[in-house]
Amino acid sequence: MSIKYIEKAFNGTGIFASVEKISDNWNPDADYGNEYVRVHFRIDTPTFDTFDGFFKSNEDRDNWNNEADNLIKSLGILQDSGFSVENSKEKQAYLYTHPQDISGVIRKNDVKRVAEAIDSMELSSIRWVDLFETIYVISNEEYEEYLNGKREAIRKELFTVAATARTTKYCRAFDVVRSLADKFRLNRLGLNDGKNRGSGQTIEYILNVANDMIDEGLLKSFERNGEKYIRSLNKTEQKQMKIKFE
Numbered sequence: 001m002s003i004k005y006i007e008k009a010f011n012g013t014g015i016f017a018s019v020e021k022i023s024d025n026w027n028p029d030a031d032y033g034n035e036y037v038r039v040h041f042r043i044d045t046p047t048f049d050t051f052d053g054f055f056k057s058n059e060d061r062d063n064w065n066n067e068a069d070n071l072i073k074s075l076g077i078l079q080d081s082g083f084s085v086e087n088s089k090e091k092q093a094y095l096y097t098h099p100q101d102i103s104g105v106i107r108k109n110d111v112k113r114v115a116e117a118i119d120s121m122e123l124s125s126i127r128w129v130d131l132f133e134t135i136y137v138i139s140n141e142e143y144e145e146y147l148n149g150k151r152e153a154i155r156k157e158l159f160t161v162a163a164t165a166r167t168t169k170y171c172r173a174f175d176v177v178r179s180l181a182d183k184f185r186l187n188r189l190g191l192n193d194g195k196n197r198g199s200g201q202t203i204e205y206i207l208n209v210a211n212d213m214i215d216e217g218l219l220k221s222f223e224r225n226g227e228k229y230i231r232s233l234n235k236t237e238q239k240q241m242k243i244k245f246e
Helices: 058-074 108-119 140-149 151-161 173-184 201-216 235-240
Strands: 005-007 036-044 094-096 101-107 125-135 219-224 227-232
Touching: 036 108, 058 108, 101 108, 108 125, 140 151, 140 201, 151 173, 151 201, 151 227, 173 201, 173 227, 201 219
Parallel strands: 005 125
Antiparallel strands: 036 101, 036 125, 094 101, 219 227
């Protein structure tokens, strides 16, 4: 039976849409260059009790761990949860083994090779492959060039998102910028980049764009308790200042 490859898409709210029926919508034989992907190889392991969440015996556990460990080593891929990759300078593909799901970030061109290797295991068999977001390995300088190419789109989105119903109402600048970062950010291997904590290159770039728009008079701003607040000029203000921004 052929292996099914299912590419999951965002549903517009930042959540991956569920797939009610198992489809087969990703080509494992295409050349994806140097793109990586977050991937989950869904597997069946008969010696693992899915209800209780344990192997049926310690021997079964050890046998499966040994086979899984040797498999990942034979593929030349780091066995890791992603923690060490995120906390080191060396950015490389990795896989984390679990008797129901072998997951991680690997090159798209390696997905088929890994899937077929997993399906050849003695103690497990593959059910299907779920593919999520594309991951890139690029330098900070290359990423800056990417963001520069999105600058005009970022400006327009900033102006739209920072619009308020009244001139006395402002938006917290960091909240606006974080929402835009989620839209424009490229996922980079081993880098959090402010996705779920702190700041990062994407957020800092968009903050700088917002500051430029404040200097141009397109955004109004004030600071309180160390926090910056912004709003877009309304149509009346744009007309008074002879500014039209669309």
